[in-house]
Amino acid sequence: IEKYLGNNLTSFAKTSGTFGTYYQITNLKPDSIKPTAGLLASVTYKGYLLSKLNDGSVVKGNLFDATTTVSKPLIFGIDNTFVIQGFNDAVKQMRKGEKATFLLPSCLAFGSRESYQGQIPAYATLLFEDVELLDVRTEDQVLQQYIKANNIVVTTKTSSGLYYASLSPGTGNFPTDNQNITVSYVLKFATDGTIVQQNPAFPSVLSNLIDGWKEGIKLMKVGEKAILLMPSSLAYKSTGSGAIPPYTPLVFEITLISATG
Template identity: 35%
Template sequence: MKKLLFIATLILFVSCSKDNADIDYRTQNDEEIQAYLAANNLQAQKTTSGLYYIIDEQGTGAQATFTDRVKVAYKGYLTNGTIFDESQTGLSFPILQNLIPGWAEGISLFKEGGKGKLLIPSHLAYGGKKNGKIPGGSVIIFDIELIYVNYVTENDAQIQSYLSDKNLVAEKSSTGLYYIIDEAGTGAQPTKTDNVTVAYKGTFLNGTVFDQSNTNGISFNLNEVIEGWTEGITYFKEGGSGTLIVPAHLGYGNLDYFTIPGGSVLLFDVNLIKVN
């Protein structure tokens, strides 16, 4: 079983098992971290795992959990100041728990928009073996900014930019779904458990079509489709048409789904033909 941390274009692996080198470095690493903090006049918190962290800004958005996707800007360096990697604009990591334990734990201490520092002993990073530019048994330090948790904030900014560029006005629901009603329709209005027949075309924000029906539409139960459809179709009556702009958390989430990349905003032109 392996854990990995994607850093720039590298894939770095760390074993879940512990060897003697890991155990031997714990006391040494802890002393090294405390010496670094004292030398740089820093105050840090220490967790039960041995991770040290400093929260400069807590952040005000969502707080990351181990199963979340995160986007983080960071600089990674050793206690002697040697930088081994950095990303000023930030990189996305699909699942937080798949990163090295020091990151998985440390990032979960911040909320979206938060900034701070993680001081990670080797048993929570790459152990006693050399890993790229990182010597075996090294304490590694990261200055981090948690830019996004999942795609909620990022998708919302993408959608608003799209609407502005296209000079469109949309309604936004409490869930984060955007919708435009071109024709409200005059027939029956479905509930979230109804079976409906809908003609549609699904595109990404760049206009690329990923799926579409014919003009006769397809029939399905509204409680068996993505949340953006379950909610969005109920805003129309029979004969109604318009557009649903579905953020990833109401669509297919953080991970790739067939031809739909993880985190994608989906746009659907829909025509509610019938409530069955």
């Protein structure tokens, strides 16, 4: 990294630790919000390898990833382990609206693992250019923006932060904790509306479900269709689950098919 930076080394700062991420921030916004643990950061970037030539010089190598290829920013929860540590640590040094360049040692990137289908070899040093912190939001702000963008009429917002919107009424009873229920559902990320899971007939005991479901489904009657929008504190919290990263607010479109027992 130091060889690549050369005479420009003094213009870069370094995150704490024996091995830190080098970062240079431009377009300073000293009065803007800074991302902290649990907040959602929206970031654009271009990622390159640093390559060592035969003469010992270090140059910018191949592009391995860029948000421009998918035409949308990366949205992630700060300190959620969903992104590599060096990138997360450097974004935490920025404020909304600022731009930056990052240089990550391999130990704060992918370490001894290959990644990006072999585009990133083991022990690779990474360069991120055109990093821009577009937005910093709370999970509730993300949920409110999803509600507004999708013209959802909220029936109830609970004290825990759950939004419940009834789409069509049911004719049966309200379920209770220990009943066996069957639901159909579609799960989406509140950040961008991406569909994560679908299940036309999911059986479970109500008391075994995530907190947001336990609370929200008890507001529904059998036969009802509703939308439940919930912060990660009511879903998969700081650990995540499978394809769901930590600190991710979720949207469930649910039909309560039955409740028995």
